Amino acid sequence: MDFTHDTQEMLQMTASLVNTAQDDGEELRTVADLDAFLAAHPISGSRAGTADEVGAVRAMRTTVAAAWDVEHRDDLVALVNDLFARTDARPYLSRHDEWDWHLHVADGGQPLADRIGAEAAMGLADLVRADDLDRLRRCEAQGCGGVLVDLSRNRSRRFCSTTCANRTHVAAFRSRRASS
Numbered sequence: 001m002d003f004t005h006d007t008q009e010m011l012q013m014t015a016s017l018v019n020t021a022q023d024d025g026e027e028l029r030t031v032a033d034l035d036a037f038l039a040a041h042p043i044s045g046s047r048a049g050t051a052d053e054v055g056a057v058r059a060m061r062t063t064v065a066a067a068w069d070v071e072h073r074d075d076l077v078a079l080v081n082d083l084f085a086r087t088d089a090r091p092y093l094s095r096h097d098e099w100d101w102h103l104h105v106a107d108g109g110q111p112l113a114d115r116i117g118a119e120a121a122m123g124l125a126d127l128v129r130a131d132d133l134d135r136l137r138r139c140e141a142q143g144c145g146g147v148l149v150d151l152s153r154n155r156s157r158r159f160c161s162t163t164c165a166n167r168t169h170v171a172a173f174r175s176r177r178a179s180s
């Protein structure tokens, strides 16, 4: 199953959000941090621009991160349905700026954290429907702990970022050279 562009964006956004909580630090502390995240993953609609909003997004992050710990499809269903209900998701089609018709999953006036949760739920719902939970992976770079969504056709993605990929390849090269 090929995933629609909407779904891919929603899943990438979700993985990026989860990766803002790193073992070595919190990347979502301030309103400016949230601005930076939204610059990379635009979500239309209103913003409060407050510390409370940042806190609510962090709480939503904890909720959606559980998707990467799910082992059975039915457990992901429970998480997705809970998110749909909790965020009061209301899907509708929209066409704006340079974008053709695409799905929005929550009214722009709803709290940002809820809109993020609803988008995450919609993306994860497609993984359930495709019975393709294996797409949810953990980064294989040593000591990273980040998550990724492998949407590549040949399911070849192993790292959360090019930084992790490069670091791993350099380490492998060094150890090969050291042992030769």
Ligand SMILES: [Zn+2]
Residues within 6 Å of the ligand: 044, 094, 096, 099, 102, 104
């Ligand atoms: Zn849009």
Ligand SMILES: [Zn+2]
Residues within 6 Å of the ligand: 139, 140, 141, 144, 145, 146, 159, 160, 161, 164
């Ligand atoms: Zn990584």
